[in-house]
Amino acid sequence: MSPFTIGIDLGGTNIKAAIFNPDFKILVEKSVPTEAAKGPDHVLDRITKTILEMIHETRISLVDIKCMGMGIPGLLDPQEGLSIFSPNFPDWNDIHVVNRMKTFFNFPMFIDNDVRMNLYGEWRYGSGIGNENVVLITLGTGLGSGIINDGKVVYGKTSSAGEIGHMNMYREGRPCKCGSSGCLGRYVSAVGMVNSFIEKLNNGRQSIIQEWVGKDQSSLSAKMISEAYDLGDEVAIEVMHETGRLLGYGLSNVINLFNPEIIIVGGGMSAAGDRLLSVVRETTAKHALKLSNQACRILQAQLGARAGMIGAAVYANERLKIMETH
Numbered sequence: 001m002s003p004f005t006i007g008i009d010l011g012g013t014n015i016k017a018a019i020f021n022p023d024f025k026i027l028v029e030k031s032v033p034t035e036a037a038k039g040p041d042h043v044l045d046r047i048t049k050t051i052l053e054m055i056h057e058t059r060i061s062l063v064d065i066k067c068m069g070m071g072i073p074g075l076l077d078p079q080e081g082l083s084i085f086s087p088n089f090p091d092w093n094d095i096h097v098v099n100r101m102k103t104f105f106n107f108p109m110f111i112d113n114d115v116r117m118n119l120y121g122e123w124r125y126g127s128g129i130g131n132e133n134v135v136l137i138t139l140g141t142g143l144g145s146g147i148i149n150d151g152k153v154v155y156g157k158t159s160s161a162g163e164i165g166h167m168n169m170y171r172e173g174r175p176c177k178c179g180s181s182g183c184l185g186r187y188v189s190a191v192g193m194v195n196s197f198i199e200k201l202n203n204g205r206q207s208i209i210q211e212w213v214g215k216d217q218s219s220l221s222a223k224m225i226s227e228a229y230d231l232g233d234e235v236a237i238e239v240m241h242e243t244g245r246l247l248g249y250g251l252s253n254v255i256n257l258f259n260p261e262i263i264i265v266g267g268g269m270s271a272a273g274d275r276l277l278s279v280v281r282e283t284t285a286k287h288a289l290k291l292s293n294q295a296c297r298i299l300q301a302q303l304g305a306r307a308g309m310i311g312a313a314v315y316a317n318e319r320l321k322i323m324e325t326h
Contacts, residue, residue, distance in 0.1 A: 009308030069316030071117030121311030248283020266301030
């Protein structure tokens with residue numbers, strides 16, 4: 001039996017790839033710029049090239065690869081291997097990723113949404129180990145999420161279950177790319193928190209961050225807000241707490257709906273840690289159903305930027321097992 005698995009995490013900025021041994025230890029990993037603006041063919045060529053480079057570096061053969069998993073942002077059909085639409089990739093419509101890759105490789109390949117791949121990774125090898133009811137949210141450019149209910153990943157009719165980021169928090173709020181407005185993700189993602197901060201500056205509030213960025217508000221980041229928070233900056237503390245409260249209201253709904261044992265907070269903004277999560281926990285304690293909230297822990301993700309690659313490899317192995325038993 002071929003022992004090795006490839007895991008790919010396709011991001012808007014970077015392609016992260018690794019080859020794993022049977023114990024899911026990384027033999028080799030690479031991160032290369034996605035160059036999404038050059039179109040789908042270019043992106044898929046870059047993935048192919050990265051796989052071949054890793055195989056060459058590890059001196060293993062293509063026949064030693066058991067299977068491959070790929071996490072892709074946006075809407076897709078995992079059974080078909082079809083990426084239907086990916087918001088940050090130009091001209092990326094109805095791309096049959098698996099068929100394209102099969103012109104180069106003949107091992108089994110499987111795709112799924114990038115956030116669900118993060119979920120598989122954290123569930124099997126991160127903060128979610130040993131739990132059967134898990135919700136993962138990733139706070140980055142937007143808010144992504146995935147749900148495990150009674151040990152099974154929840155997909156829904158069109159594989160788009162668990163879009164927590166599009167929960168309406170304000171009847172008419174900030175416009176969202178989904179076509180609605182007031183969505184949770186427009187406020188509690190890294191981009192959302194930065195926008196909240198800029199709104200306060202534009203209303204005449206003063207912050208130490210103004211000294212750091214000067215007139216260039218575009219360089220303002222969630223990380224800076226965390227750093228200013230630690231320095232006792234009033235606006236940073238206010239924005240962090242407001243963001244935490246709103247996320248807490250959103251997660252109160254999630255706790256009431258799904259009754260999870262654990263909610264894992266991942267993505268770049270999870271680095272804020274308890275600066276954000278302590279307020280989230282206080283809010284769910286007040287607003288979620290008592291019994292459900294007491295049974296639920298809200299934790300930071302453990303695997304960081306590797307979660308998607310690890311999850312993709314785990315997922316590919318699970319899908320392969322199902323295929324082989326049918």
